[in-house]
Amino acid sequence: MVHDISKAIDNTLIPSVDFSSEDKLILGFESTFSRAITLLEVASKQKSKNNETIYITYNNDLNISDHHYKNLGLYRDILFKVIANGWHILLLINLNKNVGKMIKFIHFILPLIVTGKFTIHYTYKYENTTLFDENIIVPNLGALSFISMNVSLKNSYAFYIQNPVAINILQKHFKEFISLHSKPLLNYYSNQKNINYGYYLVETEKNLGNRFLYKYSFSVLMLPIDLYTKLLQKKGLSPNIIQDILSFYHQRLDIFKANVTIYEYNDIYLVPSIHDLIRHQEFYLYDYMGLEKIHLEVQELIDFLENIIYLLRTFKNFNIAFIPPDAENLIKNHDLFCLVKEGHSVLIETFEFSKIIPRMRLRIEEPTVVRAFEEYLKDIWDKIPPITKDKKQVISWLLRQIDSLKAKLNND
Template identity: 35%
Template sequence: MITKVKFGECLQLLLSSLDMSNNRLAKGINVDSSLISRWLHEQRIPSYNGDYIESITNFLSKNILNSIQEQRLNDVFKLICGNAYIRISMKNKIMKALLEAQGCSLEGKKIRTNKKIDLSDKDNNNNNNNNNIIIGRKNVLASILALIETAGKEKCKDNNVIYLSSDNNLDLIKIQEDFTGWKEAILKALINGWTVKFLFKLNQNIKEIMNLILFTIPLLETGRFLLYYYKTYDVASHGREVAIIPGEGAFSCFSTSLNSEIDCAFYTNNPVGIDILCKNFNILLLPLSKSLMEYYDLDESVSYNKSLDESDNTAGSRFSFKNSLSLLLIPNILLKKLLDKLSFTNDQLIKILELHKRRVNFFLLNINQYEHFDIYPLISMQNIIKDKEFSFYCFNVVNTINFDIEDIIIIIQNILNLLKTYDNYKFSFVNETLYKNKGNSVSSFIIKERYSVHIESSKHAIIIQEPMVVNAFEGYFKEIWEQISPIDKDKKEVIKWLAHQVDTLKKQLIKI
């Protein structure tokens, strides 16, 4: 099956197939590495008249080292071009894949540039009725994107809210249409002080739900991207979706036939019309909905930890994906010793230790009956061993604990004891590539079966308890687990590696 792949994605696939870095390509074709970066991020696209495609092709084709790389390149070629040209040379395959992707990006850019309505010409829009009607799905999406982009160009006034709705199975922001464009445009608006309220209709398509959540993660970290879903799951489609930016413009989008995608829209920049659509959203639509998540700012760490406590106390399997070791892996006695080095008050220390003890007890009770999966980047343990320190957030500040070698040995031996004692405890260290691809900029996902999802980032913590979304996260985590190399999740191999670290640390201790 042929897939429309943009130039940046195609180039990244080719580089990955050859295990080649951006810098190496830049040196090979004699350009600045910043240009390669702009190509990869679709900020620049080689023109039809230039010779960049030929230069890239020549360099890549000369740097194929083995049959494994050839097979990877063939897979990329089939993805982009199908099987029609399977017998041509590898050099020509690379050239054709790049040309196809170049065309996809350049022609797509033309559609967005030429077809979207001119939002800057407000006087003309008010007097020309034709400009108020947009026909065709791609034109509707491009025009709405253009409207959102206007909000990212200047600071928000009066704490205004951007309203977006999708009433047709997340149709409005299908990821494959323009994932990067939508995300970047909304993010710029959020950074400029806008709040975004996005109302959508949940369905049972797990992949679609996760696409939406992963799409919104960088937006959620701002604390001003608010997701709402209809309370009634089988609510009939209103057949209409909206995109409203107060003071700028508004779209009311429709489908022209039953059970079809949105393919036309009415646009207005008349203040009265915009106000009517805003009132419709707030008075008629929001009361039918429910907030998908609960935000916790960093100064609410005690309340957030209580919610983790409630999650731990709920029966069921648990899945966690964290960028640093959990405090649950540090024995209570050792934690007290370490916290004594920090500037906590006695009351604060008592609260932390009581909560920690309770959570550890729930943790041990659960893994005795239910499966518990922990995934960490390998570097998280390597950094503890190397730097002998561990950072965690509590009482409004990031606290860093300094470890002695004996402390690190105790922690690793505690993990070893858990792995050996509890068959239900699954543990894996993964490489950074898998972690960054799957974890985005989030520091952790903690999923409790059929109960909750906790998402932690550098700025906010988020809790989701909607059953279908929790179920989607469970499926997503299991997919990640399946992608981990068998050797990295084989309990015997993990125990062997950790035991080796203990032996190495003990030898260091003897030398001291």
């Protein structure tokens, strides 16, 4: 019925359509934001049909995060519930050169990106200071179109529409705008055993510039080659696949050694991963095939830690930091891999530890966002307690673990 009426409107066969009594003009930012939350809550309780898409804009010039940061946690929680109920979300953002605002945006959006059901498009005319005012469009349920008279958000209004024909028209307009005036920010890779992702990882590492790495446990580049080969054989992989994986390893290690003499390489890991490694002798082995938990013998673990110390001592620009479990305002995603290469790209992967194949793989190459990710991880690094990132302290702690493991080996 809605489709038929919309088609008739397109052909100007119907001069007008009456709105319902639920269609309103809402006054003031608090009221409009509250109505947006209510609309999304309705969607979170209604199962999506055929993975329908909810369309949302974020004009970061309005900088909602500055004025109503306390509400954003609630907003994000509801978006998680919406996604969990089968909806896909497409966010359209207006990029500008304000890196500070983009960092806040990343902090808000990163947990949603890793669901794999959150798509971001951006308008690519950087000189634009404003996008058309904010919109939320939920198919068949409702739409909000915001109007703000100034950037302070004090004089904000919104048209709230439940008329299904009007919602359909707004949705159609939004899709057309996206196709003509925006680009996808996130470029996805297949989450299957994708050798192309391995190639791109090598190409990313080749680029000049500083590098940040965030992941749960140590990078495979920390493994000595003999141990890495042995662990791959433990996985029961074919000789050809092992050869491919080791080829990527050698290329990445050579690039690491060449670049780290000039540029800063900072790795961020989580303290619980070290407990897994030392106490349970468990290491999550990563390659382009995916992630798999491997058991290490005591001597293998000693060799592993000694190689990490060798790299830390050999390369002054290489540093490791550990995020403690009780650290506040820091990301502590166990299932996240994030590599940022200065001035080039961001690579993001998410995993389910119970499964080998990654849940999601993507890259970001838009320069403004890459720069914001650099600053975001720098900010995280700065907030990590000195005792868990100072190179001398880290080496000293690793040496104590090695002594403990050697004592265990002798007792056995």
